[in-house]
Structures are given as structure tokens and as C-alpha cells.
Amino acid sequence: MSRDPVADAFREEFGRAVSILIRALGDFDLAQDAVQEAFAVAAERWPLDGVPTSPGAWIVTTARNRAIDRLRRERTLETRRAELARLAELAPDEEDDDVSTIPDERLALIFTCCHPALSVDAQVALTLRLLGGLTTPQIARAFLTGEATMAQRLVRAKHKIRAAGIPFRVPPDDALPERLEAVLAIVYLIFNAGYSDVRNELSAEAIRLGRTLTSLMPDEPEALGLVALMLLHDSRRGTRLDDEGGIVLLEDQDRSRWNGVEIEEGRALVEAALRRRRPGRYQLQAAIAACHTGEASDWPQIVLLYDGLLRLQPSPVVELNRAVAVAMHRGPEAGLAEIDLIEGLDGYLYFHAARADLLRRLGRDGEARGAYERALGLQPSDAERRFIESRLSLLSPG
Amino acid sequence: MQYLCLIYDDESLWANMPEGERNAVYNEYIGFTQSIKDSGHHLGGDALQPTSTATSVRVRNGETLVTDGPFAETKEQLGGYYLVEAKDVDEALKIAERIPSARYGTIEVRPVVVWEE
Numbered sequence: 410m411s412r413d414p415v416a417d418a419f420r421e422e423f424g425r426a427v428s429i430l431i432r433a434l435g436d437f438d439l440a441q442d443a444v445q446e447a448f449a450v451a452a453e454r455w456p457l458d459g460v461p462t463s464p465g466a467w468i469v470t471t472a473r474n475r476a477i478d479r480l481r482r483e484r485t486l487e488t489r490r491a492e493l494a495r496l497a498e499l500a501p502d503e504e505d506d507d508v509s510t511i512p513d514e515r516l517a518l519i520f521t522c523c524h525p526a527l528s529v530d531a532q533v534a535l536t537l538r539l540l541g542g543l544t545t546p547q548i549a550r551a552f553l554t555g556e557a558t559m560a561q562r563l564v565r566a567k568h569k570i571r572a573a574g575i576p577f578r579v580p581p582d583d584a585l586p587e588r589l590e591a592v593l594a595i596v597y598l599i600f601n602a603g604y605s606d607v608r609n610e611l612s613a614e615a616i617r618l619g620r621t622l623t624s625l626m627p628d629e630p631e632a633l634g635l636v637a638l639m640l641l642h643d644s645r646r647g648t649r650l651d652d653e654g655g656i657v658l659l660e661d662q663d664r665s666r667w668n669g670v671e672i673e674e675g676r677a678l679v680e681a682a683l684r685r686r687r688p689g690r691y692q693l694q695a696a697i698a699a700c701h702t703g704e705a706s707d708w709p710q711i712v713l714l715y716d717g718l719l720r721l722q723p724s725p726v727v728e729l730n731r732a733v734a735v736a737m738h739r740g741p742e743a744g745l746a747e748i749d750l751i752e753g754l755d756g757y758l759y760f761h762a763a764r765a766d767l768l769r770r771l772g773r774d775g776e777a778r779g780a781y782e783r784a785l786g787l788q789p790s791d792a793e794r795r796f797i798e799s800r801l802s803l804l805s806p807g
Numbered sequence: 808m809q810y811l812c813l814i815y816d817d818e819s820l821w822a823n824m825p826e827g828e829r830n831a832v833y834n835e836y837i838g839f840t841q842s843i844k845d846s847g848h849h850l851g852g853d854a855l856q857p858t859s860t861a862t863s864v865r866v867r868n869g870e871t872l873v874t875d876g877p878f879a880e881t882k883e884q885l886g887g888y889y890l891v892e893a894k895d896v897d898e899a900l901k902i903a904e905r906i907p908s909a910r911y912g913t914i915e916v917r918p919v920v921v922w923e924e
Contacts, residue, residue: 526896573918574808576895584897 415452418464423542426468428514433495437567447472516625517578523592524575531566541614551611600639633682634692640675641698644668656796672702693718708738725753741767758787774804809919810899815883816912818857835907852889
């Protein structure tokens with residue numbers, strides 16, 4: 410526990426408390442407001458009264474009482490009897506009772522937030538708001554969206570859940586693999602949204618969500634694989650850019666500054682996942698990331714893993730990554746031969762940048778210049794532009 | 808809950824389909840309709856005559872304006888509907904994906920407003 414027990418409890422318990430209240434109330438807004446209020450009460454009382462033995466149970470009980478008060482004030486009390494009865498059953502009166510006696514509903518909440526009937530933007534926003542407890546302004550900032558737009562997106566999404574009858578439950582077995590894939594994709598999307606910016610809190614939030622998933626679905630190797638992948642990427646976070654914000658390639662990064670704790674955990678998780686013998690795209694990508702964590706990258710192994718990934722998920726972007734690995738393993742000529750077989754990436758910046766780099770290493774400066782210039786024409790970020798320009802300056806004048 | 812499954816597909820596709828194939832799809836529709844009647848999901852449903860038979864009417868400032876044609880010219884047209892009873896959107900979508908036209912066109916699934924008494 411760090412210096413702020415309320416903040417710690419918030420991160421640990423917000424999603425669980427919201428999910429429990431939604432199950433009892435069937436009302437996302439009321440549940441969210443009641444839990445938010447419970448944390449506001451905690452911020453006032455805990456510094457004076459001390460932190461309760463079970464902060465989670467205290468939050469659920471306090472939120473439940475707030476919700477009961479709110480329902481009692483409503484004139485439609487008659488129609489609320491069922492909710493009140495469920496709320497009354499929810500928690501014993503002792504606030505220090507263990508929260509683990511109440512069934513954890515977070516899995517149902519994750520699957521509802523990531524339901525394919527909602528737009529991807531709405532899925533992301535809902536997951537961060539209801540499970541992560543991020544505020545609307547925080548989510549808006551992270552996605553460079555206006556607060557009003559984000560607030561409206563959340564209101565619409567919650568309205569659609571209610572009006573369209575999106576169920577609050579874990580999908581049945583026949584739909585589970587497909588739906589789990591959608592959930593994992595949303596978590597990874599949140600991670601990547603935060604990855605480019607060192608100060609962005611989204612990556613940490615995505616890792617926390619991923620951990621929640623693995624604790625709730627311990628038999629799903631892809632969930633383990635996703636957490637491993639995120640940890641292994643996150644371990645390099647501080648070394649990907651130099652002090653001026655310029656791109657530092659993997660082979661030039663200061664490996665002593667990689668986060669050893671995250672690497673160790675990521676490697677252990679990917680090994681545990683692969684032992685289940687049900688490989689998937691996240692496990693293989695994590696295994697590839699793990700191959701970079703030794704003294705030097707294990708390129709032959711990386712090429713083999715990309716072969717496996719291509720069988721699972723044929724895509725020209727994966728082919729490109731494989732070709733780059735082939736170049737590292739067997740030389741630029743072999744890599745270039747592979748790259749030139751790829752179709753459909755003409756509008757992809759990294760295709761031209763990777764090609765240019767191999768041409769440069771082969772001393773074919775004129776062709777390299779042309780390829781770098783193609784890449785520059787494909788809306789690079791500032792850091793990407795500076796990187797490409799620095800590479801262009803290495804070429805003999807054309 | 809009640810859901811309206813709106814069936815959108817390309818009318819010309821049907822018009823140009825060889826008769827044998829068209830009959831096969833019709834038979835599939837008959838089988839599907841019977842199956843959701845048997846399972847208790849079916850509340851109603853009809854096929855519509857093509858949009859070439861549609862007439863649109865609007866009243867503006869008390870004036871009635873009647874025009875030939877559908878509400879909007881689109882690539883896929885409303886060709887029929889089912890009204891179904893389902894416990895949630897997942898169940899409704901499971902029904903909708905079995906509508907034969909889901910393979911050719913698009914089924915839009917819309918919850919129906921049920922007014923409280």
C-alpha cells in the first residue's frame with residue numbers, strides 16, 4: 410500500500426464494486442454513482458477513522474447504502490422493491506466483512522462493456538470508466554477527445570446497453586472464444602493507445618485490466634499471453650525514445666535500462682501460457698517479445714515464431730515483421746527478397762521504411778532514398794520524420 | 808424483449824437469381840419461419856413487394872405530398888421483416904443470423920419500444 414490508501418483501494422476495488430452493484434440494481438448509472446460516492450465518503454473518513462480491515466467490503470456496503478437511500482427518495486418506490494430487496498441481501502451489516510463472500514461480477518461487466526453491439530470507441534470508454542474507474546475527463550485526455558464528446562459517448566453507450574438489451578453476463582461457452590477475443594482486443598487497444606506516450610496512464614490501466622482477466626479466467630492462455638505481451642513491451646517503454654523524443658531502434662536501446670521485473674514476469678507468464686498447448690496470437694507475439702530480452706535478440710527463433718503467427722493470423726503486416734527478422738537472421742539480401750513478395754502494404758509507412766533500411770545496408774543508396782521518400786509521404790509522426798531524415802542524411806548524395 | 812429484424816438486401820440480386828436457386832432460398836425462409844414459430848420467438852413477419860412499388864407521403868404545412876419511390880435510394884433495400892421475442896440482444900442476433908438473407912444482405916436488429924401501461 411502506498412501513501413494514499415483511498416487511491417489504492419480505488420484502483421483495486423472500483424470495478425469489482427461497480428459490477429456487484431450493477432448485478433443487484435440492473436442500473437449502470439446508479440451503480441457507478443453509488444460507488445463513486447462511497448469513495449468520496451472514504452476520502453473523508455479513512456484519514457480520520459483509519460482504513461477498514463477490508464476496504465472492498467466497506468466500499469460495497471457504503472455504495473449499497475447510498476443506492477438504497479437514492480431509491481427510497483424516488484417516488485417510484487413501488488417499482489423499486491425488487492432492487493431494494495436485492496440490495497439488502499448484498500452485504501451483511503458488518504462493514505469489515507470480507508468482500509470475497511460476494512460473487513465477483515467483473516467478468517460479466519467486462520463482457521458487457523466489450524459487447525460487439527457497441528462501437529469500439531464506446532467499448533474502450535466504458536471499460537475504462539466502469540472497470541478502471543477513470544473519470545470522463547481522464548479518458549477524454551488520454552484519447553485527445555473533448556470532454557463533452559467523451560461524456561456523450563458514455564451516455565449513449567449506457568443507454569444502448571439498456572435499450573437494446575445487451576446482457577450483463579459472461580457469454581455461454583459456444584460464444585465465449587469469439588467474445589473473449591473481442592475483450593482481449595479492447596484491452597490491447599487501450600495498452601497501445603497509452604504506449605506511445607511515456608506519461609500516459611492507459612498502458613498501466615490495460616495491464617491492470619489484463620491481470621484482472623487472468624485472475625478471473627485462469628485457464629485462458631491467450632489472456633496470460635496478452636498480459637505477458639504488454640509487460641514485455643512496457644519493460645522497454647523508457648528506452649524507446651531518446652531525450653529529444655527521437656526513436657531508438659530495438660538493437661540500439663540500452664538494455665540495462667529495461668524493466669527487469671516486468672521482463673521476468675512476462676517471460677514466466679508466456680512460458681506458463683505456452684505450456685497449455687493452445688497457442689494464440691498474443692502468446693506468440695509475447696514469445697517473440699521475450700526473444701528480444703536476452704543479451705541479444707534470438708532471430709532464428711523469432712523467424713520461427715512469426716511463421717507460427719502467420720499460420721494463425723495471415724496478414725501482410727505480420728509478413729513484413731517476419732521479413733525484417735529474416736534480414737536480421739540471414740542478412741539484408743534475404744530480408745529484401747521476402748519484403749518484395751509482400752502485397753498490399755503500399756500505403757504503409759513501415760513497409761517503405763523497412764525496405765529503405767535494407768536497401769541502404771546493401772549500399773543501394775539511390776533506391777533507398779526513393780523508399781525513404783515514399784515513407785515520408787505517408788504522414789509520419791514528428792519522431793518518425795526525424796528518424797527517417799536522419800537515415801536519409803547517411804546516404805551518399807543522390 | 809421484442810426486436811424487429813429488418814431485412815435489407817439487393818433487390819436486383821433476387822430478380823436476377825436463377826429460378827431454382829430462388830426457390831431454394833424461399834424454401835429456406837419457410838423452414839426458418841416455421842422453426843422460430845416452433846421455438847416461440849416468432850411474433851410476426853412479412854416479405855415486402857420491391858421498392859419499385861413503394862409510394863412515399865409527407866405532410867408539410869398541412870399539404871400532403873405524395874411521391875413515387877422509397878424513402879431513400881440505397882444499395883440495399885428493405886425487403887421484409889420479422890418481429891421476434893427474445894430475452895436479450897444476444898438471443899435476437901442469434902435468430903437474425905439464421906435469416907437466409909443474412910448471407911446476401913444485412914439484417915438490422917432494432918429493439919421495439921414497449922410502452923408501460
